Amino acid sequence: MTFRNALLAATLLGLPLLSPLAAQAQTTPVTGxxxxxxxxVNFLQESDLDTKGGAASFLRGNGVSRSGTAEFSTGFTGVLALGYGFGNGVRAEIEGNYRQNDVDKLSGYSGFGRLNSSGTARSYGAMFNAYYDFHQLGWPVVPYIGAGAGYVWNDYDNVTARAANGGSLTVDGSDGQFAYQGIVGASLPITAVPGLAVTAEYRFLGTLQSEIDSTIRLGNTVQARGKTEVDSYNHSIMLGLRYAFNQPVPPAPVPVAAPVAPAAAPAPARTYLVFFDFDRADLTDRARQIIAEAAQNAGRVQATRIEVAGHADRSGTPQYNQRLSQRRAEAVAAELVRLGVARTAITVQAFGESRPLVPTADGVREPQNRRVEIVLR
Incomplete structure (x- = not known):
């Protein structure tokens, strides 16, 4: 299995994530x-086998090359992970992993004659991984990239090359080495279960060269012992599940305000503007002061309706800005309720980038458009 084919398989596995059902998924960043x-499936690249020590001396003394090559059948892999999301797309986790591939063919060792092959290669270990989720794209499927480092044991279980004359070379044992990996994947949040997501990813895992115990036999008699250097480069295509505890629940649909009969002599509306930092929905100290002033005046003028409307600038996709303006409006409404305003008196709306205070071109970051308007009526 070539590296190109492994990437193609990863792409094909990820296609189901682009189904129409995914269009309704929320892409809230993993938090907590x-x-x-x-x-x-796991594809273990072919490995050079370089025999050392007494086994190598015995082979050379009998006119046999000390080097060979192992090719492996398609195997399998599994991982378990415990991690933490920082709410901004960055995640960190500890991972345990296992991989297994049977030997398909052993070649080389010229002078040994035609070889029969058998045995299994396994690896297992622990990794520390860091990820970045591209949730700000506003897509229903969240792409991500990651990298990791750790320690992995390469275990060769009776990997044996047998010659027609009864001679054999067996590589059997394990050796731990520093490991590294790169990850490319995508997750599909499941709206019915907040925090749950299906994942599809490609992983490359490699280790430093390991040295495994080796034995040369003629029939059942041991002729020499030594070590064999082996490589370990893995390409894995995986599907999985991820569950984030305490994941924020997506905001409920904006309620439609019931029509209010006009008063005979309506009081003039009072408007307050609350501004936000770029790509943020949390309240600054100045924002809390403005909201407190609006809450106090709502009591003084006996406002019958308080309209809270969220807006965003034109940096980012319209879909993402719509959700961002919704979060901003909900944050302001929650602060008004905390200050004593009845929630039933508040109408929350989100307009995204559709109603800019300052018209701009697409992609422009305009501070005055990152706002929530509070209107007392």
């Missing part, structure tokens, strides 16, 4: 503790 599990 999460767990994950996944499994799939």
């Amino acid at each position: 503790v999460y767990i994950g599990a996944g499994g799939g």
Whole structure:
């Protein structure tokens, strides 16, 4: 299995995530503790086998090359992870992993004659991974990239090359080495279960070269012992599940305000503007002062209706800005309620980038458009 084919398989596995059902998924950033599990197929690249020590001397002394090559059948892999999301797309996790591939063919060792092959290669270990989720794209499927480092044991279980004359070379044992990996994937949030997501990803895992115990036999008699250097480069295609605890629930649909009969002599509306930092929905100290003033005046003028409307600038996609303006409006409404305003008197709306205070071109960051308007009526 070539590296190109592995990437193609990863793409094909990810296609179901682009189904029409995914269009309704929310892409809230992972916040807090999460767990994950996944499994799939593993492609172990062919490995050079370089025999050392007494076994190598015995081979050379008998006119046999000390070097060979191992090719492996398609195997399987599984991972378990415990991680933490920082709410801004960045995640960190600890992962345990396992991979297994059977030997398909052993070649080389010229002078040994035609070889029969058998055995299994396994690897298992622990990794520390860091990820970045591209949730700000506003897509129903969230792409992500990651990288990791850790420690992995390469275990060769009776990997044996047998010659027609009864001679054999067996590589059997394990050796731990520093490991590294790169990850490319995508997650599909499941709206019915907040915090749950299906994941599909490609992983490359490699280790430093390991040295495994090796034995040369003639029949059942041991002729020499030594070590064999082996490589470990894995390409894995995986599907999994991830569950984030305490994940924020997506905001409920904006309620439609009931029509209010006009008063005989309506009081003039009072408007307050609350501004936000770029791509943020949390309240600054100045914002809280303005909201407090609006809450006090709502009591003084006996406002019968308080309209809270969220807006965003034109940096980012319209879909993402719509959700961002909704979060801003909900944050202001929550602060008004905290200050004693009845929630039933508040109407919350979100306009995204559709009603700019200062008209701009698409993609422009305009501070005056990142706002929530509070209107007392």
